[in-house]
Amino acid sequence: MRAYYRSLKPLILWREVARPIDWAQVFGRTAPVELEIGFGNGEYLVARAQQHPERDFVGIELEWESVQRALRRIAGAGVCNVRLLLGDARPILARAITPRSFVRAYALFPCPWPKKHHHKHRLFDQRQLQLLNSRLQDGGEFYLLTDHEEYFQWVLGNLTDTGFRAFARTVPPSVDTKYERKWLAEGKTCFFELTLTKVEHCEVPLVEDVPMEIYRVRSFDPTRFQPANVSDNVHVIFKETRYDPVRQIAMTRVVVTEDDLVQHFWIEIAREGEVWRIRPAPGCAFIPTVGVQRALDAVKDACEALEG
Ligand SMILES: C[S@@+](CC[C@H](N)C(=O)[O-])C[C@H]1O[C@@H](n2cnc3c(N)ncnc32)[C@H](O)[C@@H]1O
Secondary structure, eight states: OOOSOSOOTTEEOTTTSOSSOOHHHHHTSOOOEEEEESOTTSHHHHHHHHHOTTSEEEEEESOHHHHHHHHHHHHHHTOSSEEEEESOHHHHHHHHOOTTOEEEEEEESOOOOOSGGGGGGOSOOHHHHHHHHHHEEEEEEEEEEESOHHHHHHHHTTOTTSOEEEEEEEEOSOSOOHHHHHHHHTTOOOEEEEEEEEOSOOOOOOOOOOOOOOEEESOOOTTTOOOOOEESSSEEEEEEEEEETTTTEEEEEEEEEETTEEEEEEEEEEEETTEEEEEEOTTOOOOOOHHHHHHHHHHHHHHHHTOO
16 A cells, blocks of 8 residues: 655644744754745755755645645655645634744745636735735745746735835746646746745734633533524534434534634533533644634524523
8 A cells, every 4th residue: 555654743733733833943943944835745845955954944735635745755855854734824824823934935836716706715915925924034035936927917916015025027947846847748938936025024913812712501402402603704604413312412513714714623512510511522623713712602502592
């Protein structure tokens, strides 16, 4: 059987570790840290880590399959100066990374989402550029490479009030990543390169965890329990509820969406002496947010609505 990865050590479970992440502690030294967003199979990230053993490297990637490939590559290269975070770069930068963390950031061939109704998925709108600016050290650089001219122009159009000085040009193939080779094979030989230098700091504070309020209610009726979804600045959607009558534990599955963060987890309603305790189910990795609290509130309200 093929091994998917050889070591999970470079992977940081950002939802479960103490936030913000302390890179000096993670790497065991104080060194300049670089960031790659959407590293794909990790070719460029690992190559840079090999070329610059005096620096540390952090990659954020949405797809688990890509992370597995990058973990294999890291093990194969034997580098110790790379760490990977699985997830959407936007909430990770906002919630796990302190301002002025990185000396350099790059995104190679980010998905251009060409269809208009998909533009909401695009990375590097004005707000995200401000966030990225804040997570770069003063004088730090963000480097973006794309084959897609319309997307490139869109990013250029988002630069107002982002604290960056821009340098844009077309370049020949130079990074030898999977997507560069893909576009090259399709006959594209000219790519769009944008270097953004941080000239002014954008204040985008770290989004802090919200202290969770755990509830206890007097009664719980699994046959009539129906928590109400929430739909305003946060969205809370209840999916299903399971009940174990022997252990007197119910689990309700919920999806909470707020800003760029989507969280799937279970809420436990468990018998505890004379009362029922409501809390996020142990073992579910979640970020304590206003939305998670709203979900707990909705469960409590649904229980109390049934009290006689
Ligand atoms: C077109 S691929 C490019 C991969 C690689 N950089 C290369 O040049 O071969 C874009 C990558 O960005 C990742 N990605 C897309 N949106 C992301 C997000 N919001 N946060 C982190 N990674 C993301 C995708 O999963 C994919 O691996």
